[in-house]
Amino acid sequence: xxxxxDALQSHAARLRAEPLSALLAREPDRIAAHTLRTxxxxxxxxxxxxxxxxxxxxxxxxxxxxxxxxxRRLFDGEKVNVTEDRAALHTALRGRHSDAVVxxxxxxxxxxxxxxxxxxxxxxxxxxVTDIVSVGIGxxxxxxxxxxxxxxxxxxxRFRVHFLSNVDGAAAQRTLAPLDPxxxxxxxxxxxxxxxxxxxxxxxxxxxxxxxxxxxAVSANPDRAAAAFDIAxxxxxxMWDWVGGRYSLWSAVGLxxxxxxxxxxxxxxxxxxSAFDAHVIGAPLAENIAVRHALTAVWxxxxxxxxxxxxMTYDQRLALLPAYLQxxxxxxxxxxxxxxxxxxxxESVPVWWGGAGTDVQHSFFQALHQGTQIVPLDFVGTVRxxxxxxxxxxxxxxxxxxxxxxxxxxxxxxxxxxSYAGGRPGTMILLDALTPQSLGGLIAMYEHxxxxxxxxxxxxxFDQFGVELGKQLANGLLPALKGETEAxxxxxxxxxxxxxxxx
Numbered sequence: 001x002x003x004x005x006d007a008l009q010s011h012a013a014r015l016r017a018e019p020l021s022a023l024l025a026r027e028p029d030r031i032a033a034h035t036l037r038t039x040x041x042x043x044x045x046x047x048x049x050x051x052x053x054x055x056x057x058x059x060x061x062x063x064x065x066x067x068x069x070x071x072r073r074l075f076d077g078e079k080v081n082v083t084e085d086r087a088a089l090h091t092a093l094r095g096r097h098s099d100a101v102v103x104x105x106x107x108x109x110x111x112x113x114x115x116x117x118x119x120x121x122x123x124x125x126x127x128x129v130t131d132i133v134s135v136g137i138g139x140x141x142x143x144x145x146x147x148x149x150x151x152x153x154x155x156x157x158r159f160r161v162h163f164l165s166n167v168d169g170a171a172a173q174r175t176l177a178p179l180d181p182x183x184x185x186x187x188x189x190x191x192x193x194x195x196x197x198x199x200x201x202x203x204x205x206x207x208x209x210x211x212x213x214x215x216x217a218v219s220a221n222p223d224r225a226a227a228a229f230d231i232a233x234x235x236x237x238x239m240w241d242w243v244g245g246r247y248s249l250w251s252a253v254g255l256x257x258x259x260x261x262x263x264x265x266x267x268x269x270x271x272x273x274s275a276f277d278a279h280v281i282g283a284p285l286a287e288n289i290a291v292r293h294a295l296t297a298v299w300x301x302x303x304x305x306x307x308x309x310x311x312m313t314y315d316q317r318l319a320l321l322p323a324y325l326q327x328x329x330x331x332x333x334x335x336x337x338x339x340x341x342x343x344x345x346x347e348s349v350p351v352w353w354g355g356a357g358t359d360v361q362h363s364f365f366q367a368l369h370q371g372t373q374i375v376p377l378d379f380v381g382t383v384r385x386x387x388x389x390x391x392x393x394x395x396x397x398x399x400x401x402x403x404x405x406x407x408x409x410x411x412x413x414x415x416x417x418x419s420y421a422g423g424r425p426g427t428m429i430l431l432d433a434l435t436p437q438s439l440g441g442l443i444a445m446y447e448h449x450x451x452x453x454x455x456x457x458x459x460x461x462f463d464q465f466g467v468e469l470g471k472q473l474a475n476g477l478l479p480a481l482k483g484e485t486e487a488x489x490x491x492x493x494x495x496x497x498x499x500x501x502x503x
Contacts, residue, residue: 164205216255322354
C-alpha cells in the first residue's frame with residue numbers, strides 16, 4: 001500500500017486548509033458524484049474531505065488491491081481466512097451468488113437448516129411458551145440482540161425474547177426475575193459449546209426451568225451440547241466453522257431473531273442482505289457502496305490520521321447498532337500483522353463508538369463540535385417513521401440534518417468560546433424505512449466494508465486470536481480465587497489478597 005499511500009498523503013496536504021463548504025462550492029457536481037443508492041438504502045459522502053482528484057487516487061488504490069477479485073474469492077468460498085485455513089461463507093447463508101461448488105453446497109445446507117428452524121418455531125408456538133431467553137455472548141448475542149430489538153413486532157402473540165450474555169450473576173437474576181419458568185424456553189448459542197459465560201448461564205437456565213425439556217441449542221458441536229445439557233438432537237441446530245460468530249446472525253444463530261419478529265420477516269432480513277450482496281458483486285468499483293465506505297475509512301484513518309470513528313443512529317430502534325459495529329469492525333480489523341505475519345506498517349482499525357440521537361447531543365457531542373480531535377461520523381436515519389408521532393419524527397430528522405451540517409461547516413465567532421471550527425467529516429446513510437430488508441442491507445454493507453478494508457491493509461478480517469489470551473488467564477485464575485493455587489503475576493497476587501480480605 002505504501003506507494004499509493006504516499007500519493008494519498010500529497011492529496012491530503014493539498015486539501016488540508018480547504019473547508020468542506022469550499023469543496024462544495026468548487027465542485028458543482030459534488031453531491032451527485034458522491035451520492036449512491038441501492039434498493040432502500042441511500043448514502044451521501046459529499047461531506048467527506050476528499051475532492052474529485054483525491055477520490056480518483058483512492059479508487060486507484062482499490063483497483064490496485066483488486067477489491068473486485070477479493071469479493072469474488074469471498075463469495076466463491078475460497079479460503080480467505082488464511083490463518084485458520086477456512087472460507088468465510090456467511091454470504092451463502094442468505095443467498096446464492098456463486099456457482100462454485102463449495103458456495104452452492106453451503107447455500108443448500110443453509111436452506112435445510114432454515115426449514116428445521118421454521119419447524120422448531122412452529123412447535124414452540126403450539127407449546128404455550130411466551131418468553132424466550134437467548135443465552136450467548138459476542139457474535140452469538142450482539143447480532144441477534146440488535147435485530148430483535150430493532151424489528152420487534154408489536155403484534156400480540158409474538159414471543160418476548162430476552163438476552164443473557166454477561167457471566168455476571170446479576171444479569172441472570174435480573175433477566176429471570178419477571179419471567180415464569182412454566183412459560184419460558186431458552187436457546188443456548190455457542191459455536192464450540194466451550195464458552196465459559198454460556199455454559200454457566202446455561203446451567204442457571206436449566207436449573208431454573210427444572211430440566212432440559214425446554215432447552216434448545218445452536219452449535220457446531222452438537223455432541224457437546226447434548227452431553228453438557230442433555231438437549232435432544234432434534235432441538236439442536238447446527239452452525240459451521242465457515243461462519244464466524246460476528247457474521248452468524250444469518251444462520252441458525254438467528255433463531256432468537258425469528259422468534260422475536262417472525263420467521264417470514266427473518267427471511268426478509270436475509271433477502272435484504274442478499275440484495276446488497278448482489279450490489280457488491282455487480283456494481284463497478286466506483287459505484288460500489290461498500291467499497292466507497294471502505295476507501296473513505298482508509299482515507300480518514302491512514303491519510304488524515306483520525307483515531308476514532310463514530311456512528312450516530314437517529315432512530316431509537318437502532319440504538320444497539322454502535323455496540324454491534326464495535327464487535328464487527330474492531331474484532332475484524334484489530335490486527336497489527338498482515339496475512340504473511342509481517343507488520344501492517346500503517347494504522348489499522350480506529351476506535352468505533354457512538355449512540356442514538358438526540359440523547360447523545362446532550363452528552364458527548366460537545367467534544368465532537370469543539371474538542372481538539374476530529375471524529376468522522378456515520379449518521380444513520382430513517383425517512384419514514386412507523387409511530388404515530390409525526391411531529392417528533394420531523395424534530396428528529398431536523399436534528400439529524402442540523403448536526404451533520406454544523407459539524408461539517410462550523411460557525412465563526414469573535415468569541416472563541418462560541419466558535420465552531422467545522423471540518424468534521426460525515427457520511428449520511430438514510431433508510432427509506434426501517435424494515436427487515438433495509439436493516440439486512442445495512443448490516444451487509446458494513447460487513448463488506450470491513451472486508452474491503454482488510455484487503456486494503458492486507459490483514460485477516462475473520463480470525464480473532466486477540467480474545468483468547470484473557471480467557472486463558474481467566475480460566476487459570478479461577479483456582480487462585482478459590483484459594484487452591486497461587487497466581488504468578490505480583491499485581492494479580494496483591495489483587496487476590498485484597499479480594500480475599502474483603503470477600
